[in-house]
Amino acid sequence: MSSEKHGKTLVMTATYNEIENLPSLTDEILAAVPSADFLVIDDNSPDGTGVWCDSRAAQDPRVRCLHRSGKLGLGTAIVAGMKYAIENGYRLVVNMDADFSHHPRYLPSLLAGMDPAEGPPVDLMIGSRYVAGGGTQGWPLKRRLMSKAVNMYARWALWLSPHDCSGGFRCYRVSALERIDLNSIRSRGYSFQEEVLWLLRRSGAKIAETPIVFADREKGVSKINGKEAVNFVRIIAAMGVRNLFGR
Numbered sequence: 690m691s692s693e694k695h696g697k698t699l700v701m702t703a704t705y706n707e708i709e710n711l712p713s714l715t716d717e718i719l720a721a722v723p724s725a726d727f728l729v730i731d732d733n734s735p736d737g738t739g740v741w742c743d744s745r746a747a748q749d750p751r752v753r754c755l756h757r758s759g760k761l762g763l764g765t766a767i768v769a770g771m772k773y774a775i776e777n778g779y780r781l782v783v784n785m786d787a788d789f790s791h792h793p794r795y796l797p798s799l800l801a802g803m804d805p806a807e808g809p810p811v812d813l814m815i816g817s818r819y820v821a822g823g824g825t826q827g828w829p830l831k832r833r834l835m836s837k838a839v840n841m842y843a844r845w846a847l848w849l850s851p852h853d854c855s856g857g858f859r860c861y862r863v864s865a866l867e868r869i870d871l872n873s874i875r876s877r878g879y880s881f882q883e884e885v886l887w888l889l890r891r892s893g894a895k896i897a898e899t900p901i902v903f904a905d906r907e908k909g910v911s912k913i914n915g916k917e918a919v920n921f922v923r924i925i926a927a928m929g930v931r932n933l934f935g936r
């Protein structure tokens with residue numbers, strides 16, 4: 690572990706065609722947490738997101754880019770970022786979407802909750818839509834109901850206790866990520882968030898939630914497709930069976 694980064698925070702985001710969002714997002718993240726580094730994991734976006742990132746990184750040493758050959762899926766991009774955080778000796782790593790659904794204004798409260806004045810340190814702080822003060826903005830009723838149903842299904846099937854199990858705005862203690870086998874993660878799409886939560890819970894991690902209001906994206910388009918939603922139900926059910934048999 691390199692001592693140079695000891696104690697440092699890494700904020701990361703996976704991108705696929707986020708050129709309309711990434712420049713302003715980068716500014717807002719670095720303004721919200723000036724002492725953090727910011728990593729972009731880009732899957733060779735055709736719109737030039739990765740090229741933009743390289744030019745920004747050349748001007749600001751806090752900005753880092755990880756380039757992958759093509760669209761390999763959000764879950765694997767986040768795992769690549771987690772491994773980067775481990776290999777480079779960061780203490781905390783925050784993951785967030787690049788489309789402003791996860792607003793940088795919440796970064797200070799996510800980070801502050803990791804080391805409470807009383808009680809044990811937190812290993813995972815979830816930016817939660819489903820605790821008091823949290824919510825969603827701009828989602829039609831159907832999407833809101835679907836999200837709630839997905840959460841209830843995962844909580845029930847995997848015996849998870851957080852109120853928001855599927856949200857991707859999270860701060861992890863890097864040492865807690867080192868205690869789980871990131872290579873064992875099977876999810877490529879939607880179920881990724883639940884699978885990481887499940888692995889951390891089983892490793893004894895302390896998990897907490899802080900409210901966030903999730904805002905639907907205003908620029909660019911969603912990259913998630915219907916096939917992934919079907920896979921979600923299947924993968925969570927398989928994990929639920931493993932959970933029952935303690936594997």
Ligand SMILES: Nc1nc2c(ncn2[C@@H]2O[C@H](COP(=O)(O)OP(=O)(O)O)[C@@H](O)[C@H]2O)c(=O)[nH]1
Pocket residue numbers: 702703704705706707730731732760761762763766785786787788790906910911912913
């Ligand atoms: N690197 C990478 N990023 C992805 C991929 N799929 C989605 N993303 C990013 O993951 C985040 C969430 O995706 P988004 O399309 O907003 O999903 P939605 O919010 O569920 O509609 C955004 O920052 C996307 O750019 C992928 O295959 N690779």
Ligand SMILES: [Mg+2]
Pocket residue numbers: 786788790906911
């Ligand atoms: Mg989005």
